[in-house]
Amino acid sequence: NYVEPPRLDFVDLAGGRGNLEEIPARGRWQSYFLISDLAPWLLWGIARSSHEVMQLLEGIPARAFKLGQGWRTGIVRLVATLETKIPGLSASLDLATLQVHQSLLPSNTMLQSDQYSACQQPTWVAKFLPDLIQQIEATTPSVSRFFAGAEVDALAPNHNWQSGSIQLQLGFEFVATDAIAFPDFAEASIEQGGEEGGAIASDPSPSNAIDTAPFPTPSSDSSHLQIKFTHPDWLEKYSKTLLQQQIASNIQQLPTFRAAGEKNRNLSSQSLIPLIVRDACNLVDLLQASPAQSNHALQQEIRLETLTRQLLWSFSRSAFEVMQLIGGIRVNLLQPGCNWETGTLRLLASLTSKTPEQDWHLDIATRQPPQPHVFPLAHDVVVQSHESHWCKYPDVLGQLEAKLMQQLEQAPELHLFMSGTDAEISGDNQQWHSGAIQLNVSFEFIPDLRAPGRAP
Structure with a gap:
């Protein structure tokens, strides 16, 4: 069922376009849109959730652990796909390339990267993705309906109007940059149940793990420069601004914040206080582990x-x-x-x-x-x-x-x-x-x- 993107041209998202930033929370829109117009807006909705997520969409250095392969070093990229289920036009389109995407990491893969705070320790893909989706939905709520899936009427060249559905999904693509590493004894412990529940009984990282390779970046005449801010008042304002951004981003991911926003959830003041205190401690831990804070706010260079x-x-x-x-x-x-x-x-x-x-x-x-x-x-x-x-x-x-x-x-x-x-x-x-x-x-x-x- 290979589908070239231009074939799925005109879509009535069981009704329309309007202002994409103000998508109504109902089953149908009021007009029509092109898939090629929807793709960049969805990518924007994902990328704006945090600077780290934007980098993840581009690709960051990481290590991946697969059963039977051991640890590999390479580049991991967050792939946003639009699953279209329409008779004769079903496909999984990579929104970044608008090409059909087929190879993604399975959920029983572990990822580790020093450049992403949520997986500085080995983390299962099965746990990483739901947390990432919650963060994106909290930052750009209008994207939520696409994660849930939406009914559509679609018109493509040389086809009649057909009913189907579209759904936004996330996955990871990993491109290894090292030689194949032999599986180690950690694989046996994973097969014995370490994968269940997303728990890691012991760190399966091999003691001689290959260091993360530097991520290639475009060269320029000034990319090598080091900057050290020297104006105390300016630096203080800059640090406070970035700290406020980090707090605003992380607080929406805390369990109590999400629970308080749920409908029909009865939470008394007395029951909320210990939960808020616990979340505050978790927030401090998140901020201390944040690469954004260590790289931008807490260091002058x-x-x-x-x-x-x-x-x-x-x-x-x-x-x-x-x-x-x-x-x-x-x-x-x-x-x-x-x-x-x-x-x-x-x-x-x-x-x-x-x-x-x-x-x-x-x-x-x-x-x-x-x-x-x-x-x-x-x-x-x-x-x-x-x-x-x-x-x-x-x-x-x-x-x-x-x-x-x-x-x-x-x-x-x-x-x-x-x-x-x-x-x-x-x-x-x-x-x-x-x-x-x-x-x-x-x-x-x-x-x-x-x-x-x-x-x-």
């Missing part, structure tokens, strides 16, 4: 490339439209004194690091230096795009920028970086130099290339 990942997530989580702009949207653009042009409009967010000796510029989305030929667009440029609700109808760029800045108010850490701060910067020579770092935000337009010999 950070790799510039690591910082760009955190800032990219801060942009993307604020609104789906912001994520679209970061990636670029197709637009019609009219500049004063020019004809209409078609091309790609993109939000350019770049970090500028300066010392008396040298300046560095890094596009946080591409992790490359910004293109030298790109010039800022004037505020009175008219833009229109069918891909974004923010500029569905022609409007000046200044209005689009105003909508952007309004959304970014939800990310105070970005405003801190846009105001700039003092820093010590270390380059290839390992010497620290006094300087400054600042986040700059603008729009860039990449016009479509005209065919040779074609009149403008």
Whole structure:
């Protein structure tokens, strides 16, 4: 039942589209949507749950333990799939690639990664996934109905309308990067019942486990830089902001918080107090184990490339439209004194690091230096795009920028970086130099290339 994504084009989610961020909690929508439009929105709803989850969607270094194979070192990726059950069109589509996906880790696999707080110790996939789904649903409730499954009426080219269902599912893909490791004695203990209930009787990690390989990242002229924030007041504000984000993210995962939100759940004040105290202790443990806190808030020194990942997530989580702009949207653009042009409009967010000796510029989305030929667009440029609700109808760029800045108010850490701060910067020579770092935000337009010999 191989289904190419373009075949499943038009879907009535047993009724419609509307604003995807305000999906009604009922069985049917009011209009129609394309699967290709739904996929990026679902990925955004998953990624915005935390910076760690966004990294997990990209892939992080990890170790995986499978029965019969022992521990393997490699890259694990969170795979979001849309299961479509429609006569003649059933498939499991990887939302990141829009291709049919077939190979995922079984639930009796253990994962361990130093780059994800929930599995710094070996964790069963069977336990990891439900906890992850709860976190995503708490952050973006409108995604919940897709995890539960929804009835649809679908229309594909060369087909008639057909009834079926779609469901969002999560799984893990693991690509080994080491030589095959021989199974060890831990496998016998797992087969004797250690897997049941998700309990780990003993750590099956081999004593000579292969160290996690560094995750390959795109190279850039400034990705090697180390930044040390030196302004005490700025650093305190930044640390508090990240701590508040961590608390807001983790508190929604605590058992008492979820139980208090359940309907028809009778919880008296006296019964809640010890539960809240227990959850508070668990929250402290979660915060202490959080890589985000250790890397960003509690230490003054950070790799510039690591910082760009955190800032990219801060942009993307604020609104789906912001994520679209970061990636670029197709637009019609009219500049004063020019004809209409078609091309790609993109939000350019770049970090500028300066010392008396040298300046560095890094596009946080591409992790490359910004293109030298790109010039800022004037505020009175008219833009229109069918891909974004923010500029569905022609409007000046200044209005689009105003909508952007309004959304970014939800990310105070970005405003801190846009105001700039003092820093010590270390380059290839390992010497620290006094300087400054600042986040700059603008729009860039990449016009479509005209065919040779074609009149403008």
